[in-house]
Amino acid sequence: MSFLTLGIETSCDETAVAVVAEGTKTLSNIILSQAEHAIFGGVVPEIASRKHVSAVGPIYKRALSEANVSLADIDLIAATKGPGLIGCLLVGLNFARGLSLASGKAFAAVNHLEGHIAANFLAYPELDPHHLTLLISGGHTLLVETKGFGNYVVLGQTRDDAVGEAFDKVAKLVGLGYPGGAKIDALSKEGNPQAIKFPRPMAHSGDFDFSFSGLKTAVALYWKSITEEQRKASLADIVASFQEAAVDILARKTVAAAERLQVRSVTLSGGVAANSRLRELLGEKLEQRGINFFYPSLNLCTDNAAMIAAAGHFQYHRIGSSALSEDSDPSLRLGC
Ligand code: KG4
Numbered sequence: 298m299s300f301l302t303l304g305i306e307t308s309c310d311e312t313a314v315a316v317v318a319e320g321t322k323t324l325s326n327i328i329l330s331q332a333e334h335a336i337f338g339g340v341v342p343e344i345a346s347r348k349h350v351s352a353v354g355p356i357y358k359r360a361l362s363e364a365n366v367s368l369a370d371i372d373l374i375a376a377t378k379g380p381g382l383i384g385c386l387l388v389g390l391n392f393a394r395g396l397s398l399a400s401g402k403a404f405a406a407v408n409h410l411e412g413h414i415a416a417n418f419l420a421y422p423e424l425d426p427h428h429l430t431l432l433i434s435g436g437h438t439l440l441v442e443t444k445g446f447g448n449y450v451v452l453g454q455t456r457d458d459a460v461g462e463a464f465d466k467v468a469k470l471v472g473l474g475y476p477g478g479a480k481i482d483a484l485s486k487e488g489n490p491q492a493i494k495f496p497r498p499m500a501h502s503g504d505f506d507f508s509f510s511g512l513k514t515a516v517a518l519y520w521k522s523i524t525e526e527q528r529k530a531s532l533a534d535i536v537a538s539f540q541e542a543a544v545d546i547l548a549r550k551t552v553a554a555a556e557r558l559q560v561r562s563v564t565l566s567g568g569v570a571a572n573s574r575l576r577e578l579l580g581e582k583l584e585q586r587g588i589n590f591f592y593p594s595l596n597l598c599t600d601n602a603a604m605i606a607a608a609g610h611f612q613y614h615r616i617g618s619s620a621l622s623e624d625s626d627p628s629l630r631l632g633c
Pocket residue numbers: 309433434435436437460461462464465476477478479480482567568569570571572573598599600
């Protein structure tokens with residue numbers, strides 16, 4: 298019998314439940330993305346937590362039925378402990394603790410960032426345990442040396458906005474709506490990425506930290522300086538030029554870190570890992586250097602519960618169960 302983990306993820310605006318076998322085989326991966334936030338231009342924490350409360354039960358039932366298992370078959374219940382929105386985290390974590398208490402099944406409180414890294418182990422079970430990960434999402438931008446599951450060195454991170462936040466804010470500014478990363482990605486295919494030379498803050502700083510607020514401000518100033526007609530005519534060029542600058546910074550730093558560490562494999566994780574131009578540009582640069590490049594499928598890049606189940610599986614087999622008293626931590630860091 299394989300070891301089955303139930304994963305629960307409610308750290309932001311996705312209610313997700315999954316069943317994963319042996320930490321590497323996804324039996325079900327149900328994700329409800331809350332559409333309620335779009336009209337507000339960003340996630341409203343109170344609405345998000347209320348929606349998690351009503352959705353988590355039905356989604357849990359669906360995840361079990363799609364995996365064709367019952368709670369009795371589950372060996373471990375894993376839920377996101379942090380980082381994330383406190384009210385949202387509490388819903389999934391308490392649901393998992395309740396299930397664990399009622400069923401006597403083991404419980405694992407999982408770091409969401411470790412979940413994003415585990416998405417690559419889930420997608421590529423043969424992945425070199427020692428690799429470099431570029432973890433890029435709406436809340437985080439980190440370059441991490443993964444020495445093995447649970448063993449990380451954070452090489453650098455953003456000093457201000459996360460790269461996904463910059464994508465979302467630029468999308469909102471130019472009227473593409475929220476969340477805007479995927480919309481910028483799609484529209485950029487119709488634009489000229491060299492049309493406007495936006496700055497690349499810290500691209501040559503020599504360290505592995507990032508900064509995206511200056512780039513975001515440069516786009517906002519450019520937008521203010523042109524007429525309504527020019528905005529309409531050059532929208533695709535503007536977003537393509539912004540995306541090119543953001544992706545250029547990410548690719549340069551990642552390649553420099555891979556060369557410094559002399560790793561053989563680089564992985565992407567987090568929602569921005571879905572970006573097609575980043576995959577293309579970084580892929581070319583790494584291929585030229587003979588470095589392997591991996592990125593999970595789209596549904597494993599953005600927030601999901603299969604990655605939490607995988608991380609919970611590896612964590613449990615490394616350090617055992619978490620205490621049922623373990624609480625959520627909205628600002629949990631990697632390596633803590
Ligand atoms: O990992 P994720 O689902 O949630 C967080 O933990 O933040 O990432 C969501 C972020 C959003 O900022 C969204 O705009 C961005 O990922 N995103 C993208 C793309 N798809 C999603 N950014 C750029 N290009 C994309 N194709």
